[in-house]
Amino acid sequence: MAIGAGCYPIAIPFSVKQIVSNRDWIERSRAALWHPCTQMKQMEATPPLPIARGEGPWLIDYEGRRYLDAISSWWVNLFGHCHPRINAALRDQLERIEHVILAGGTHAPVVELSERLARLTGLSHAFYGSDGASATEIALKMSFHYWRNSGRPQKTGFVSLQNGYHGETLGALSVTDVAIFKDTYAPLLRQTHQAMSPDWRLAEPGETAEAYALRAAADLERYLAEHAETTAALIVEPLVQGAAGMAMYHPVYLQQARALCDRYQVHLIADEIAVGFGRTGTLFACEQAPSPGPAGHPLAVGEGNIAATRVADIADIVCLSKGITGGYLPLSAVLCRDAIYAAFYHDDSARGFLHSHSYTGNPLACRAALAVLDLIEGGKVIEANRDKAARFTALLAEVAAHPRVAHFRQAGMIWAFDVKGAGPGFARAWHAQALELGVFMRPIGHSAYFMPPYVIGEGEMQLMARVAAKLLDTVQAGPALA
Ligand SMILES: *Cc1c(COP(=O)(O)O)cnc(C)c1O
Numbered sequence: 001m002a003i004g005a006g007c008y009p010i011a012i013p014f015s016v017k018q019i020v021s022n023r024d025w026i027e028r029s030r031a032a033l034w035h036p037c038t039q040m041k042q043m044e045a046t047p048p049l050p051i052a053r054g055e056g057p058w059l060i061d062y063e064g065r066r067y068l069d070a071i072s073s074w075w076v077n078l079f080g081h082c083h084p085r086i087n088a089a090l091r092d093q094l095e096r097i098e099h100v101i102l103a104g105g106t107h108a109p110v111v112e113l114s115e116r117l118a119r120l121t122g123l124s125h126a127f128y129g130s131d132g133a134s135a136t137e138i139a140l141k142m143s144f145h146y147w148r149n150s151g152r153p154q155k156t157g158f159v160s161l162q163n164g165y166h167g168e169t170l171g172a173l174s175v176t177d178v179a180i181f182k183d184t185y186a187p188l189l190r191q192t193h194q195a196m197s198p199d200w201r202l203a204e205p206g207e208t209a210e211a212y213a214l215r216a217a218a219d220l221e222r223y224l225a226e227h228a229e230t231t232a233a234l235i236v237e238p239l240v241q242g243a244a245g246m247a248m249y250h251p252v253y254l255q256q257a258r259a260l261c262d263r264y265q266v267h268l269i270a271d272e273i274a275v276g277f278g279r280t281g282t283l284f285a286c287e288q289a290p291s292p293g294p295a296g297h298p299l300a301v302g303e304g305n306i307a308a309t310r311v312a313d314i315a316d317i318v319c320l321s322k323g324i325t326g327g328y329l330p331l332s333a334v335l336c337r338d339a340i341y342a343a344f345y346h347d348d349s350a351r352g353f354l355h356s357h358s359y360t361g362n363p364l365a366c367r368a369a370l371a372v373l374d375l376i377e378g379g380k381v382i383e384a385n386r387d388k389a390a391r392f393t394a395l396l397a398e399v400a401a402h403p404r405v406a407h408f409r410q411a412g413m414i415w416a417f418d419v420k421g422a423g424p425g426f427a428r429a430w431h432a433q434a435l436e437l438g439v440f441m442r443p444i445g446h447s448a449y450f451m452p453p454y455v456i457g458e459g460e461m462q463l464m465a466r467v468a469a470k471l472l473d474t475v476q477a478g479p480a481l482a
Pocket of ligand 1: 243
């Protein structure tokens with residue numbers, strides 16, 4: 001194990017500190033790794049940040065400098081780094097069983113997690129993968145195979161939203177619509193249809209977010225009216241299109257999309273990979289959709305942790321990942337309606353869903369996920385986040401009003417704004433200058449955003465607000481920085 005790699009503070013003797021410096025890890029990283037989502041040549045100018053350990057929302061480098069993890073380590077970390085409760089759950093699980101095959105085997109953590117996810121979403125029969133993209137693959141294959149098992153093998157098409165993101169393996173990339181990730185691989189991908197995005201930034205002047213969402217739903221209907229016979233599923237990111245730069249939309253779109261999917265017999269896949277587990281202010285983003293009407297779920301608000309609108313009222317299939325383990329271990333889960341599951345339940349093996357991944361339902365990952373659910377449910381986290389969100393939004397008033405800022409937006413624990421006149425080098429320049437001020441950020445194109453762990457406090461919110469206000473004055477946006 002590398003010196004300082006533990007999650008606990010270690011006093012490193014000065015002589016060792018000299019050897020194990022940030023620079024060593026940067027150089028060895030460059031030589032030994034191929035970093036994700038990175039043009040490696042740009043690493044000469046923008047080196048990776050070597051992190052020795054973490055404490056709550058803070059990342060600490062090998063020279064002892066601290067950086068606020070303002071994007072939750074790529075949207076996965078919910079309760080900060082090295083959380084004592086999650087650490088303890090993992091230590092306990094390590095002494096029992098670290099991993100066991102889930103085809104022909106089972107174990108308490110995966111059963112308990114599946115039961116809890118079913119109770120919270122209203123969907124059931126959790127199928128596990130290892131990351132978000134594998135969850136998307138599972139959902140797409142499951143939908144297609146359901147229709148095939150149901151005597152409608154011609155339903156092979158998928159619809160997603162413009163600027164949507166569902167992962168980068170070939171199936172997931174086929175329903176993703178982000179040119180920089182997709183265009184190069186276009187010859188390898190399935191043809192899919194992209195319906196108009198309800199992203200309210202695209203509304204006409206004077207048009208409300210809701211009116212725009214309804215217009216987007218009408219566009220979806222035009223497509224489904226013509227192509228439902230050959231369409232298996234619509235896949236959407238509920239409420240926030242993360243990789244599009246935290247594009248947000250009115251929840252009425254989800255209600256309309258549900259109604260259309262019922263009318264045209266198309267599955268609705270909710271990709272809650274980024275927005276699940278409280279990120280948008282409810283346990284799942286789908287819960288913010290207006291109730292879909294008399295057919296909707298009859299449970300009343302306030303019945304335990306069960307929301308008025310449940311995931312099952314909107315989605316036939318839900319994909320969960322990212323925050324599911326609090327950012328500790330890779331895990332994804334796909335839950336579906338009983339009717340979907342039932343179409344696979346048969347004497348014929350080939351009618352079964354024979355998909356698999358080696359680490360499916362890993363016990364350590366499931367224990368981390370159970371600890372996360374304990375924290376969310378036991379700590380009234382969603383309620384506490386509402387107060388935090390209101391406070392941070394107030395602290396960002398100066399940023400929201402800055403002349404360079406357009407489309408300031410917020411949903412739960414996500415804040416984003418677009419910076420006017422940002423050129424191609426903007427995101428990297430912002431990232432580098434934020435780091436110098438002790439905050440780790442990673443803007444997407446011209447959109448800067450905060451997606452902090454839920455454990456941030458007043459001082460950290462003040463720091464983020466101060467840094468954003470300052471960078472709006474100092475980060476020049478021109479192409480010279482490219
Ligand atoms: C991150 C993400 C994925 C892909 O998850 P990975 O774990 O990166 O494969 C899919 N969908 C959405 C909405 C995401 O944000």
